[in-house]
Each structure stands twice: as structure tokens, then as C-alpha cells.
Amino acid sequence: MIELRNVSKSFGATPAVADFSLKIENGAFFVLAGPSGCGKSTVLRMINAMIVPGKGQIEVDGQDIRAMEPEKLRRSIGYVIQSAGLFPHWTAADNVLAVPRLLKWSPSRCAARLDALVALLRIDPALLDRYPRQLSGGQQQRIGVARALAADPDIVLMDEPFAALDPVSRAELQDELRGIHARSGKTIVFVTHDMDEALRLATGMAVMNGGRLIQTGSPASILLAPVDDFVRDFLGGESLQLRLLDLVPVEKLMKPGKTKATETIAAGASLKNALNLMLARRRSFLGVEDASGKRLGEIHLNDIVARRDAN
């Protein structure tokens, strides 16, 4: 568990983070969101003692981080930044193994770990001997994520890791990361200002503004009940309603029973997908089928429009 208690940090006269308190449970995929300059990176860098708070306390697994040796703490926490920050004079493999080598793992253990990571992140083994400048942005970022996971840390901090990638590589890496999180139960703290990314990944999230925490909760609860206009606007303003549809699976609003519909949609698809399909095919209702293609019931446009969210 990561806990920040009344943490403040100013650079010179301007406060970057003010009276900030937050609890991040073990195993959470926690997203920190907010406009540029609101202090997200500062919060993240305070967690691994890269920045020392002016006031307040930070605990990792119940231990005050001031009592820990900063280098030791950092080696136990993975860290990924936007531009990967790979060492340009090391091969991809050496980059991945940076932390295990700092921890003085044996060469055989390093080799075994490298193999495991290559499999986990589906890295093309041919890339391992290349230098970072010989890799594409997406490949570099994959190596960056592998480096963060190399020593199998319980906590991984990620600062806009996918912001510079094209939509395809971004979606790929997001899926990869979500899978790894689900399987490993690691705690991930993830900074982004891309709301779609936040909603796709987060189990819990915090919205910040001007160095302060404005709202925390599950993505759905924040979308459904933004505490103020700032949060509402930040979450998408006019497209807020469409974003909400993204959170609800079709099966939640489905009417079970027989259907004569000619167009069908998967039960696990979101209401947004369903609405999209209805608009595209000019239908007011769709059949719903499960993964094996068995028809479960149908979904109606009226129900989507009139729904009262029960998340």
C-alpha cells in the first residue's frame, strides 16, 4: 500500500503539490489524471524519493520512506517515463537488466529473468542486441516497461509512458500492461492526461488540479458523479455521456429471450459499441450473442437512451 498524508511540495515560491492525501491499495491500477502542470509527476516522483516533500509523510507498505535508503527504495519500485529514458550506450538486453545487475544478481539468474521478460512482453528476441537508437518508439517503450519489471517489483510507477506512441502501439501496450497487471497483482501508479487511456486501464483514479486532489474513486463513480465543473469538463465535457456508455457492457441492459434481429453484437461489448453499430446499420435494436455465437436476447436504443446507470 502507498499512502501520502498531507504532502506538500513547492519549487521556490510556487506550490506544485499542496496538502495532498491519498491511499493506493495493493494490487490497484491507479491512474493520476489532471491537466498539464497540476503536479502529477511531482506526486509520482515523491513516492520514490526523487523529490523530497516539504511537508507531510509518505509510506510504502507501512514504512516511512524517509527511513529508507533512497537507492534501495528505488530499486524496489519500477519506473517508466514517456521517452523511455533508455541508456543509449547499452543494448536493449543490458537496459532491461539494469536493476538486476545493480542488485548483483548472478549472470544465470539475469539470463533466466531476461527470457521470462521477453516472453511476458512479447519482445522479439532479435531486438535484444540492438541499441536504443536502432529501435522504434514502440519497441523502445516495450524495453522500458521490461526494464521497470525486471527485478519483479511490487510497485511500478509510470509517468505518461505511452503518450508519445501512435494509437496502434499505444493500444497494444495498454492491453499488454492490463494483462500483466491482472496476472501479477502488482500495484501500478500511472500518470496520464488521456481520459480514454485512464478509463481503459484504471481500477481507481484521482483527478488533480493546481497541485490539489479534487476527486478520487473508481473511474465509473467519478464519471457518474463529478464533484464540480472542473472534473466534469476534464472528463470530457460534452462527450461525458458517450464516455459513460463505454463503461457499461451490453449484457447489463439486454432483454433476455428470443430475437429476430438481423444484426448482432457481443454481450461483453460496451453500450458505446452497440450505439455505434445501431447508427452504422440504421437499426433501433440489435441481437446479443455470447462468445460462442449463441443468441442471448436483444438490446434496444430506447433502453440505452432511458437507462439509469446502476454502476
Add this chain to the structure above:
Amino acid sequence: MTGLCGLALLSFVRRPKLRSFATILAAALILWGSLAGAGHFAALLMQESPPTARASLGPAFWTLAVAILAIADAMQRGNFVIPARVCIGAAFCAGFFLMAAAGDFDDLSLAKEFSNNRGIFVTELLRHLGLVCAATFFALLIGVPLTMLVLRKTAVAGFVFASLGILQTIPSIALFGVLIAPMSKLSEQLPFLRDLGINGTGPAPAIIALTLYSLLPLVRGFYTGLSEVAREVKDAATAIGFGARQMFIEVELPLAMPALLSGLRVVTIQAIGLASVAALIGAGGLGTFIFQGIGQYALDLVLVGALPVILLALLANFFFEMLLGLARRKL
């Protein structure tokens, strides 16, 4: 002549690697050809002259300089691998020495001048190298901590660079001269300095002056090199748990290495040149021949000093180019 035409024609060859290689060959032809020719004509002339006469190298000799430059330039552009460069360099020296050994140059006045001074030449060459090495050593000794200071405390950076800049603008002869008075005072006051051979004249003030001149390019080169290591990379290194020392050894130093070597190259080559002036205050070195030659209007004696200085500078440049090539290979 053929060589020169060849050199001109070569500029039309398209493939850069081939062109560089052919240029080197052509230039080598010119070089060896004119050297052999010079030796030959000198011998012819000498047959009809009294033994005290000297045959000097005429303007044709300066085509040699062009040839050498062409070779150096082609080596740079051709971007040859290091073993290839070493082979080309060695082939040259071998050719030159073979010709010398065969007695091709014996009648040239330059060679006569050289063999007249052979004994002291080696001593002065070693002295020259000694001055350069000592100055570079002391420059590193002072410059490295100074660089660290400037990197840590940006507030003093302006002051340090301004002071070093002023030092750099003092003309070399003036600096050598200015050091004589305080140094002699010092060695009068402190007998142990005198016992060490430290005087107002001689190698001590020369080394001090050369060191002072070396500081600015050294500190500036090192400072830029180290401060230009990308911030994200250092940031990432800190974030995953590199300590200050590991960061310096494993990240900053290798990434700044090309810049560090470039700085050192400038310092060394500059010291090789400036050390010639040190002869004026009795520090010896190859400058001795230059100033003697100027005094006696003996151009060849000047060349006995000047040519090795140029060759040393070229050699140092070549050496650092090689190291730079090694350091850049990974970046």
C-alpha cells in the same frame, strides 16, 4: 606531376570510400615521388658545389604539405576502420624510413642539418614531449576537480570561465615572460624549490604556463560534455536506483567520453604547439632549433624544429581520432 593530375581527377570519382582510398594512394605517390626527387636533385647539385653549400627545399617542397593534408583529410572522410587507418599510417612511415635508410635524402640540407644535430635532436624531442605530458597531466589534475566544481555549483561557473578566458587571451610569450619574475623570487625565498630545480627560467615556468593555457579548453570541453548528457537518461538512472558514483561511472562518463576526448585532443595539440615557445625561457624542446635557426637565418634548422612539431601534432590528432572512433562506436 602525374600524381597531382591524378589527385585532381579523383575529385570526380563518385563512391566516397573508393575516392578516399585512391586519394591516399595518389597523395602517397606525390609524397614519396617528390621526396625521392628532392634527394636526387640535391645529390646532383652537390656534385658541382663545395661541401659547405646547402641544397634547400624549394617551393616544390610545399606540395608535400598539400599531399600530407590530402591524406589526412581523406582518412577522415573515408571513415576507415581503425586497423585500416593504422596500416595506412604505418605504410607511410615505413616508406619514409626506407628512403632515409637508403640514403636518398643524404644530400638534402635538411637532412644534413638533422644529422648535424642528431644528438641534441633526440634530447630536445624528449624534452618537448616531457613538457607536453607534464602540462597535460597538471591540467587534468587541476581541471577535473574544477570541472566537478563548476558542474555542482553553477553559481561559480561564470566566474571560473571568465578567469580562464582571460588567461587564454594573454599572448604566450607574455605569459612565459610574466612568470619569470615571481618564479625567481619564489625560488630565492624557498631553497627547497631551488633544490628541485625550480627557477625563474627553465621547465618549471614553462609547464606552469602551458598548464594555465590548457585549463580553459579542458574545463570547457569536460563541462559541456558532462552537462550535455541527456537529462532524461540521468533521470531514469536515478529513478531506477543508480547511486551518484554508479551514475558517474556507468552513465555520465561513457556518454560524455567523446566530448572528454575532444577536449583532451585540443589541449594536447595546443600544448604541442605552444611548447615550442618555451625554448625562449630556457625550457628547451623543439623550439630550440626554431629560434636558433631564425637567429642564424638557417631556414633548414628552423624546419628541423618545426617539422617534428607538425608531425607530433598530426600524430596526436590521429591518436585521439582513433580513441574517439572507439568511444563513438556505441553511441
